[in-house]
Amino acid sequence: MSIQLSLVKSRAVTLMDGKALAKKIHNEIQGEVERFRKETGIQPGLATLRVGDDEASRVYVNRKAKICAKLGMKSLKMELPEDLSEESLLTEIRALNDDPSIHGILVQLPLPKQISASRVLETISPEKDVDGFHIQSAGKLFTGEPTFVACTPKGILRILDEYQVPMEGAEAVVVGRSNIVGKPVAQLLMARNATVTICHSRTRNLAEVCRRADILVAAIGRAEFVKGDWVKEGAAVIDVGINRTEDNQLVGDVEFDEASKRAKWITPVPGGVGPLTIAMLLSNTLEAAKRLEKEKRKE
Numbered sequence: 395m396s397i398q399l400s401l402v403k404s405r406a407v408t409l410m411d412g413k414a415l416a417k418k419i420h421n422e423i424q425g426e427v428e429r430f431r432k433e434t435g436i437q438p439g440l441a442t443l444r445v446g447d448d449e450a451s452r453v454y455v456n457r458k459a460k461i462c463a464k465l466g467m468k469s470l471k472m473e474l475p476e477d478l479s480e481e482s483l484l485t486e487i488r489a490l491n492d493d494p495s496i497h498g499i500l501v502q503l504p505l506p507k508q509i510s511a512s513r514v515l516e517t518i519s520p521e522k523d524v525d526g527f528h529i530q531s532a533g534k535l536f537t538g539e540p541t542f543v544a545c546t547p548k549g550i551l552r553i554l555d556e557y558q559v560p561m562e563g564a565e566a567v568v569v570g571r572s573n574i575v576g577k578p579v580a581q582l583l584m585a586r587n588a589t590v591t592i593c594h595s596r597t598r599n600l601a602e603v604c605r606r607a608d609i610l611v612a613a614i615g616r617a618e619f620v621k622g623d624w625v626k627e628g629a630a631v632i633d634v635g636i637n638r639t640e641d642n643q644l645v646g647d648v649e650f651d652e653a654s655k656r657a658k659w660i661t662p663v664p665g666g667v668g669p670l671t672i673a674m675l676l677s678n679t680l681e682a683a684k685r686l687e688k689e690k691r692k693e
């Protein structure tokens with residue numbers, strides 16, 4: 395009697411745990427903040443500015459400010475009215491640029507219609523640009539000079555490194571071309587020698603392009619837009635989306651269950667990329683305080 399063994403494919407997907415990684419980074423930052431304070435007498439300080447009544451922005455900024463304070467940094471939270479003029483916001487930012495107790499300035503986006511985001515972001519001193527949104531920071535990233543890197547893209551690279559996802563020579567596909575995520579993460583992946591394709595709403599054969607990806611980054615902001623069968627077997631899937639469905643569920647930009655059957659690594663939503671964005675913001679704030687202190691000593 396011959397026994398036929400059918401080889402059942404069983405390959406478990408690895409969940410990339412952003413929450414646990416963020417916790418580890420927070421602990422490291424907390425220790426460093428304490429050491430820095432002892433050595434220099436300086437407490438790193440982050441100012442967060444939120445304009446208007448957007449509920450999601452309120453939740454995000456509160457979370458950032460809360461963790462900032464928890465790690466021993468100064469947290470200055472400014473909540474400004476929806477009808478604030480652009481000039482008033484610029485005045486606040488200029489005052490924070492000159493405030494020696496503040497080392498990082500974050501203006502939560504989006505801003506109300508009457509305010510130009512680019513004017514606002516360019517008014518933040520590049521030395522305090524912990525969000526990495528100033529045109530100088532973006533230009534330095536583009537040309538490969540050291541700079542503050544936007545927090546979500548920086549967090550994506552950090553989690554890929556943590557799980558030892560190979561980037562060298564990999565095909566990386568980024569879905570979404572925003573200044574906040576898509577463009578900077580593409581630069582970072584390219585700097586690590588991945589071959590990068592950026593897709594967007596006009597991309598032809600999007601499913602086919604995604605199926606080429608060893609690393610697939612979804613940053614479109616549309617619930618479960620990336621289908622499970624767009625994922626290549628063995629790929630790393632990074633889901634940047636946070637969307638609420640009609641029945642009030644939080645879902646990402648990727649069809650998680652189906653994608654998990656094919657991926658080798660995948661980030662959950664929530665608990666994937668989100669917590670790392672905050673960890674990177676606080677890491678940038680500590681870095682800004684260190685750099686500003688070093689500059690001051692030179693004077």
Ligand code: GUN
Nearest residue numbers: 500501502503504525545
């Ligand atoms: N809006 C959405 N994401 C971000 C972010 O990372 N920083 C700021 N300032 N605004 C955002």
